[in-house]
Amino acid sequence: MKGFRGMRWQLWRKDKDTDQNNQSHPDSQQSKFRPISELTRRLNMTPKLRTIAISAVAVFVLGGGGYFATVEYVEAHTVAFYRVYVGEQEIGTIEEEQQLQALFQEKQEEYSEKYPEVEMAVHTEGIKAVPDQAYKAEVNSEETLDKLYGMLTGYAKGVELKVDGKTIAIVKDQETADQILEQIKTKYAPELKTASVPAFVSKVAKTGGNSAALSNAAADTGATEDPDNALEKVSIKEQVNVQEVDTAPNKVMAASDVVAKILEGDEAAITYEVREGDTISSIAAKYGVTQQELFNRNPGVKERTLQIGTELQIQAVQPALTVTTVERVSEQLVTEPQVIIQKSDEMRAGETKVLSLGESGLKTMKYRVTKENGEVVEEEWLGQEVIKESKPKVVLAGTKIVRGIGTGDFSWPVSGAKLTSSYGKRWGRTHKGIDLVSSNKSILSADDGIVTFAGTKSGYGNCIIVDHQNGYQTLYGHLSKISVKKGQIVEKGTKLGVMGNTGRSTGTHLHFEIHKDGSVQNPLKYL
Numbered sequence: 001m002k003g004f005r006g007m008r009w010q011l012w013r014k015d016k017d018t019d020q021n022n023q024s025h026p027d028s029q030q031s032k033f034r035p036i037s038e039l040t041r042r043l044n045m046t047p048k049l050r051t052i053a054i055s056a057v058a059v060f061v062l063g064g065g066g067y068f069a070t071v072e073y074v075e076a077h078t079v080a081f082y083r084v085y086v087g088e089q090e091i092g093t094i095e096e097e098q099q100l101q102a103l104f105q106e107k108q109e110e111y112s113e114k115y116p117e118v119e120m121a122v123h124t125e126g127i128k129a130v131p132d133q134a135y136k137a138e139v140n141s142e143e144t145l146d147k148l149y150g151m152l153t154g155y156a157k158g159v160e161l162k163v164d165g166k167t168i169a170i171v172k173d174q175e176t177a178d179q180i181l182e183q184i185k186t187k188y189a190p191e192l193k194t195a196s197v198p199a200f201v202s203k204v205a206k207t208g209g210n211s212a213a214l215s216n217a218a219a220d221t222g223a224t225e226d227p228d229n230a231l232e233k234v235s236i237k238e239q240v241n242v243q244e245v246d247t248a249p250n251k252v253m254a255a256s257d258v259v260a261k262i263l264e265g266d267e268a269a270i271t272y273e274v275r276e277g278d279t280i281s282s283i284a285a286k287y288g289v290t291q292q293e294l295f296n297r298n299p300g301v302k303e304r305t306l307q308i309g310t311e312l313q314i315q316a317v318q319p320a321l322t323v324t325t326v327e328r329v330s331e332q333l334v335t336e337p338q339v340i341i342q343k344s345d346e347m348r349a350g351e352t353k354v355l356s357l358g359e360s361g362l363k364t365m366k367y368r369v370t371k372e373n374g375e376v377v378e379e380e381w382l383g384q385e386v387i388k389e390s391k392p393k394v395v396l397a398g399t400k401i402v403r404g405i406g407t408g409d410f411s412w413p414v415s416g417a418k419l420t421s422s423y424g425k426r427w428g429r430t431h432k433g434i435d436l437v438s439s440n441k442s443i444l445s446a447d448d449g450i451v452t453f454a455g456t457k458s459g460y461g462n463c464i465i466v467d468h469q470n471g472y473q474t475l476y477g478h479l480s481k482i483s484v485k486k487g488q489i490v491e492k493g494t495k496l497g498v499m500g501n502t503g504r505s506t507g508t509h510l511h512f513e514i515h516k517d518g519s520v521q522n523p524l525k526y527l
Contacts, residue, residue: 092144308504347398361390406468433513461503477511
C-alpha cells in the first residue's frame, strides 16, 4: 500500500519538477523589483524570519550584492504547499490537493475489493486541504498521506425496506428491493410467472432521504386466453417504503435472505374471526399452535359453542407481508335431470313408475375469489353458463290418499335467490349446503313433505327439517322466525319461516341443504 502511493508520488514529482524548470527558464520575464515589505508579506514570514531577511539584505547591500539578488534568493527558496486538516486538527502537509483526491480513490478501491457485493464509499466529511507557502518549508506528503489513510473509514450505500414503518432489512439498491417484492408476490400468485397472464408490477418508489409510501393499489391485468380463469389483481396489503441509507457493509442482506425472512415472519398477536366450517383443531393447525393455547388465550370459548363471527386472540408467527390476490375461477358441474311428476289417482300414494330416465346436463359455475397469502377471505358468485341442457326424468306417481310425499323435483326455497356461498370443500373450507340471499325473506318448502324438526339446532340457529318421504330431506337454517310445527304436512311452496341471522351466521341469509338417504348432496344439482 505504501509502495503504491510512493510510485504515485514519484510520477507526480517528475511532473512537478518539469513545471518548475519551465518556470525558471531565462526567457521568464517575472519582475524582480519588489520592496522587502511586500516580499516578506507574500512569504507569510514570522517576525523573526522578517528580521533575518532584512539583515541578509543589509549584508548584501554593504557587500555589494545588492537588494535584488536577495529577493531572487528568497523567492527561489519559497515553497507552496497544502495543510491538511481533519476537522480543526492539522495532521500534516502535502504538495498538491490532487494527492488528497487520489488517496480517497485508493481507499474506496480497497473497500470495494473487500466488499464486492455492495456499493462502498469513504467518509471524507471534515477533511480539507488549505493552501499555504513558506520560506524553505519542508513538506511531508507521504507521511501525511500515510497518517490520513489510516484514519479514513468506509461505509456501504444501501436501501432500507420498511413495512408499516418497521424496518425489515437493508438491501443493496432499489432494483434489489423491487425483485424481493416480486418474489413475494409470485409466491402467492404463481400465475405471474406465466406468459398468458400479464404480471402486475408495483415498483417501489425511490425516496432518498424522505420516506414516501409505496402505492399498493392493485392493477388490472387485463384479458387472458381464458377470461373465466384469470388473475385479475395482485397487491401488497401493507404500506411499503424504501429509503436510501448509509450503513455498515455487513448489514446489507442478500435478496434471497430477505425473502426468507419476510415469509418466515415474526410472532405477533392476531385477531381471527371464526368462519363457517371452522373448528378449534383446524384453527390451531392453521396457525401452528396447540388447542390448549387457544383455550388459554380465549377462556370464554368452548368447542361446542364456537360461533361464526366469534373473535379469537391468537399468538402466532405471520409473514411480514400480506399478498392479496383477486382471481376469476370457474368449474364445470354436472346437473341432475329435472324430475317431471305425472300424477295418477289410479296408483297408491307413494307408488311411482319411471316413464323416462332423462339425461344429466353440464354447466359452468363462475366465481371471483379474494385471497390473502393464498387463503380465501371472500367468494363472489358471478353466475353460470349452461353447456348442455339436461333432459327431464318423467315419473308417474300415485295420488291415492297420500299426503306429504315429495316429488323429487325441487324448487328454489327463496324467490329471486342470489347465491353467496356454494357447496363442498372449496378453497380450504367445507360447506354442506348453499347460502342464499334475497329481498324476499320468505322461506318456502322446496317440495312436498312432513316437518320433522322445527326449533333451534347447534350452528344452524332457528332451523327446519322437512322429510319428503322419498329418501330426500331438506334443511333450512338461520331463520329469524319459524312458521310451521313438527309433524305438519307441507306442500311445495308452503311458507316455512322468515330468513334471518341466527346461529353461526355472518349476516341475514338462508342456509339450504339437501340430503338423500342420509348423505348430503349438492343442492345445485337439483335446483
